[in-house]
Amino acid sequence: MIVDCHAHFEPRMLDLDGVVRKIDAAGVDRVVLIPAMNDLLPSTPELLLKTVRTLMKRAATRPLAEAIHRATLDRNGNLHYGGQTTVIYPLPDNGAVAEVLRARPDRFWGWIFLNPKADPDVLGTLERWRQEPGFVGVKLHPHWHDYRTELLDPILRRCEELGLPALIHLGFGARGDFRSMAARYPKLTIIAAHAGFPFYRDLWRYRSAYPNLHVDLSSPYIDERLAREAVAAMGPERCLYGTDAPYGFEGPDESYDYEAIKGWIARLPVPAKKKDGIFGERFLELLGR
Numbered sequence: 001m002i003v004d005c006h007a008h009f010e011p012r013m014l015d016l017d018g019v020v021r022k023i024d025a026a027g028v029d030r031v032v033l034i035p036a037m038n039d040l041l042p043s044t045p046e047l048l049l050k051t052v053r054t055l056m057k058r059a060a061t062r063p064l065a066e067a068i069h070r071a072t073l074d075r076n077g078n079l080h081y082g083g084q085t086t087v088i089y090p091l092p093d094n095g096a097v098a099e100v101l102r103a104r105p106d107r108f109w110g111w112i113f114l115n116p117k118a119d120p121d122v123l124g125t126l127e128r129w130r131q132e133p134g135f136v137g138v139k140l141h142p143h144w145h146d147y148r149t150e151l152l153d154p155i156l157r158r159c160e161e162l163g164l165p166a167l168i169h170l171g172f173g174a175r176g177d178f179r180s181m182a183a184r185y186p187k188l189t190i191i192a193a194h195a196g197f198p199f200y201r202d203l204w205r206y207r208s209a210y211p212n213l214h215v216d217l218s219s220p221y222i223d224e225r226l227a228r229e230a231v232a233a234m235g236p237e238r239c240l241y242g243t244d245a246p247y248g249f250e251g252p253d254e255s256y257d258y259e260a261i262k263g264w265i266a267r268l269p270v271p272a273k274k275k276d277g278i279f280g281e282r283f284l285e286l287l288g289r
């Protein structure tokens with residue numbers, strides 16, 4: 001069973017029928033959708049992505065990547081680059097994903113998007129949406145929602161109690177304190193998005209210290225080489241297939257290319273059984289399914 005554990009529901013780029021057509025063609029059984037958190041982004045030049053990836057790989061140059069990131073955030077918390085402002089939604093619409101889960105429970109699950117900085121009743125929001133069948137965990141984005149991870153304490157405590165995994169797009173510094181989260185909630189499944197962006201190997205080296213820490217292998221925030229390094233460092237059982245669709249990896253039809261990241265995993269130098277784990281079996285175990 002192939003499960004894409006990190007994709008965005010963004011019907012302005014790829015509507016529901018489009019997603020189903022794509023995953024049918026790619027042989028992906030299920031997708032776990034994240035509610036849209038932003039207006040459509042200008043496309044990021046590959047050279048810029050590559051430069052930022054390189055800067056983030058080392059602790060010494062990571063502050064430069066952070067400075068570039070901070071320079072793209074305006075006073076209202078929106079992104080500003082490429083001569084364009086992209087609005088970041090403080091409260092992404094979980095209802096839009098809930099509708100998909102009702103329409104196609106056979107192909108989709110969902111992440112409940114929470115933002116402790118903008119939601120005075122964030123635990124109430126969690127309780128409300130977790131009643132909806134098909135929501136399997138929470139998505140947190142301290143990077144773009146721009147808050148310190150200590151704000152997440154009540155949410156992480158509740159997720160640990162409920163056995164819900166947390167998918168976290170870590171930010172820089174105190175916005176990405178994965179060590180304190182993993183240590184304080186040892187029974188919580190933490191999935192660091194994009195191979196542990198922006199820390200990469202500085203997160204992977206805590207593999208043994210924090211058995212609850214996992215990474216997904218999604219998005220052009222990483223490349224095939226970084227995905228390989230992540231699997232070698234974390235071990236295949238701590239790495240999960242994800243795409244970040246519909247962002248990045250444009251195919252010949254000018255829409256999302258579902259084969260790109262699948263190819264990275266198919267070409268990994270690990271036994272087929274381990275690949276099956278990455279492709280979805282491990283994620284199902286983490287969900288207790």
Ligand SMILES: [Zn+2]
Binds near residue numbers: 006193
């Ligand atoms: Zn994403």
